Amino acid sequence: MSTIVDLQIYNDKVVCGQHKNEVCAECHQSFEGINDLARHLKATNGQVPPPGAVLPLRSQQIAKMREEGNTHFRAQRHPEAIIAYTNAINIAFDRPLWEPTGLAREELAVLLCNRSAAYIARKEWVNAYVDAQGVIELKRPWSKGHFRLGKALFGMGRTEEGIEALKLGLMFDPESAEIQKALKEAEAALALEEADA
Incomplete structure (x- = not known):
């Protein structure tokens, strides 16, 4: 069953007519996508380039x-x-x-x-x-994202997770000297942590 929503233009945006919200929790509607498209189309002054331009x-x-x-x-x-x-x-x-x-x-x-x-x-x-997580979401096979993630995890004290991130980075680029160096440092730090425990 479809719901009819009263729309209005308010402050140059499409909003729900009843509550004047772009994202209306009460109406369970979001007009962000429409408003985003309208904003982009307005910026072209009617000169919309072909797809892929x-x-x-x-x-x-x-x-x-x-x-x-x-x-x-x-x-x-x-x-x-x-x-x-x-x-x-x-x-x-x-x-x-x-x-x-x-x-x-x-x-x-x-x-x-x-x-x-x-x-x-x-x-x-x-x-x-x-x-770094964003990098991996956008470009998973790129070793740099895994390297940054490993360094960040190591800095946060999450050494084992950092080592796993670095190892994954090495899978994508086995010749990376910076990842190999960071991995050796992380593994040495983990060995010290385990010896102190």
């Missing part, structure tokens, strides 16, 4: 912000790197719906991985862990 300006902005983050990271200005990566992530997340999803996934995987590294450098383990 990529707006070069957005890609340039993302690349510029990523490089800015990389420059800050190399200079060990980690808070500034995190801000730049976050700005790039926000731009990538806001790609129009008609652009290829693979492009956004690739961009987001790299940006989250870079931001995870900056969080690791600041010993912000939980943030590093969350970003």
Whole structure:
């Protein structure tokens, strides 16, 4: 049985007519998808590109912000790197719906991985862990995501889980010197923990 919902335009968004909410718990309706599509279509001024088209300006902005983050990271200005990566992530997340999803996934995987590294450098383990998990969700076979996850878990004191993450990363890239080094360090730390117990 279908339900009829009274819709209205309020503050330039589709909302439920009765409660004026974009996401209405009482009506069990969400109009976020419609509003998101409308926002993207409005931004084109009626010039909707064909499916699969990529707006070069957005890609340039993302690349510029990523490089800015990389420059800050190399200079060990980690808070500034995190801000730049976050700005790039926000731009990538806001790609129009008609652009290829693979492009956004690739961009987001790299940006989250870079931001995870900056969080690791600041010993912000939980943030590093969350970003690394995001990388793995977006690009599972990429060893870098597993490396970042292992480092974050190790930093959180979850050494055994960190070792498992690093081993999985090695499965995807058996020649990775950084993963091999991190794995040896983690296994040595675990041996010390077990000897002290």
